[in-house]
Amino acid sequence: MDIKKIRELIDLMEEKDLVNLEYGHDDNYVNLTRNVAVQTIAAPAAVAAAPVAAASAPAAAKPSGKVETSPMVGVFYSAPSPNDPPFVKVGQKVQAGDQLGIIEAMKIMNPLEATQSGIIEEILVNNADVVQFGQPVIRYKA
Template identity: 70%
Template structure:
C-alpha cells in the first residue's frame, strides 16, 4: 500500500470536506473516515463603548417532528427511474421499512428505508441532489 496515495486521498477529503471515502480496486481496499471534535469554546472580549455591534447570521429553526437522515454521502433519487412516480409524497403515511428513496454511492443504488412509521410532513431534498452523511432527508409530522 502506497503511503503517498493515502496522503493524497486525505488531502482530497480535507479539500472537499468529505466525511467518508472508500476506494476499492482488484488488489486493495481503502476506507477513510473523518471524525470531528467539538470546537473548543472561545472567550470573547466585551465590546467597548462605541464599538459597532457585530451581526450574526441565524440558522433557520428546524420545525418540530422527527427526521430521517442520510446514512451515507451520495446522490438522492426520489423514484426508481425517471419515468416512475416518486417513492413518497407529502401527507403519505409510511411504515418502518418502507423505501423513502435511493442513495447512489460509488455506482451502487442503496435504498433509504424508513426507520419509523409516520406521516411525511416535508421532503427536505430534491431528486438528484447530492446529500451528505447525517443530512436530514424527510421530516415526519409531530
C-alpha cells in the same frame, strides 16, 4: 497501487480540503472519502448563529416532526428511475420499513427505508441532490 501513492493522495485531500477523491491509472483505482461529520464541527460561528436565527423566526415556522436522516454520503433519488413516480409524496402515510428513496454511493443503489411509521410532512432534499451522512431527508408530521 502502493501505500506511498495512497498517502500522497490523502495528503492532497487534506491540503485542498477535499471530501472525496477518485484516482485511477491503468488497472489501479482508488476512491477515498473523508468523514464529513468531523468537518461540520469546525464551524462554531455557524452553530452560534443558529439559535439567534431560530429565536427571531415565528413560532409557526418551527418544524416539529421527527426526521429520517441519510445513513451515508451519496446521491438521493426519489424514484426508482426518471420515468417512475416517486417512492413517497408529502401527505402520504408510511410504515416502518417502507422505501422512501434511494441513496447511490460508489455506484451501489442503497434503499432509504422508513425507521418509523408516520405521515410525510416535508421532503427536505431534491431528486439527485448529494446528501451527507446524518443529513435530514424526510420530515414526519408531529
